[in-house]
Amino acid sequence: NAGVTQTPKFRVLKTGQSMTLLCAQDMNHEYMYWYRQDPGMGLRLIHYSVGEGTTAKGEVPDGYNVSRLKKQNFLLGLESAAPSQTSVYFCASGEGDFGNQPQHFGDGTRLSIL
Amino acid sequence: AQKITQTQPGMFVQEKEAVTLDCTYDTSDQSYGLFWYKQPSSGEMIFLIYQGSYDEQNATEGRYSLNFQKARKSANLVISASQLGDSAMYFCAMREGLTGTASKLTFGTGTRLQVTL
Numbered sequence: 558n559a560g561v562t563q564t565p566k567f568r569v570l571k572t573g574q575s576m577t578l579l580c581a582q583d584m585n586h587e588y589m590y591w592y593r594q595d596p597g598m599g600l601r602l603i604h605y606s607v608g609e610g611t612t613a614k615g616e617v618p619d620g621y622n623v624s625r626l627k628k629q630n631f632l633l634g635l636e637s638a639a640p641s642q643t644s645v646y647f648c649a650s651g652e653g654d655f656g657n658q659p660q661h662f663g664d665g666t667r668l669s670i671l
Numbered sequence: 672a673q674k675i676t677q678t679q680p681g682m683f684v685q686e687k688e689a690v691t692l693d694c695t696y697d698t699s700d701q702s703y704g705l706f707w708y709k710q711p712s713s714g715e716m717i718f719l720i721y722q723g724s725y726d727e728q729n730a731t732e733g734r735y736s737l738n739f740q741k742a743r744k745s746a747n748l749v750i751s752a753s754q755l756g757d758s759a760m761y762f763c764a765m766r767e768g769l770t771g772t773a774s775k776l777t778f779g780t781g782t783r784l785q786v787t788l
Contacts, residue, residue: 588773599779599781600762602777655770657723
């Protein structure tokens, strides 16, 4: 029962470094999402994808890029990390455009930018 | 204006008692969905319950129920017979539109529930 798997779970970066967060889901879901969670602010949508080869901007997309080359994978990239990107990042997936279907979340990636 | 408002940053409840976590929302859509998620200290997000705007009855899932008052735009989560394992952060989230919106969710800031002996 893997569900949604995020790699890595923890990472510390220096300002200006780049990295990619990997999200993999084994539920054959069409839709995938990347969120960030900051203290006192709930989860905010960064980017999302409604299918293989598609991506779209969410609420807070600046400083991030994404790719969905395979249906099961959704990558989040930080090209030049900044301290403001210190956060917990969650990936989620969903079956599609159905009202009552919940999003299924990974366990999160805790990212610190020094 | 915030679309999802959770006004209780923290709540305490005694074991075996019921507790209500408040959630109000703001939308001009007639079709929308409301979700509650639980986030324990381990960090994962666990789906609890869903209420659709056209659902005539309040949603229930085991010890969780949703007190949905459409005219007041509130969707409060009620946990009955609280258990120590219910101690967690609880998030209310809304999907505006039931189709054609990529199922995007807007989250509230959460309520931290602590269950005491």
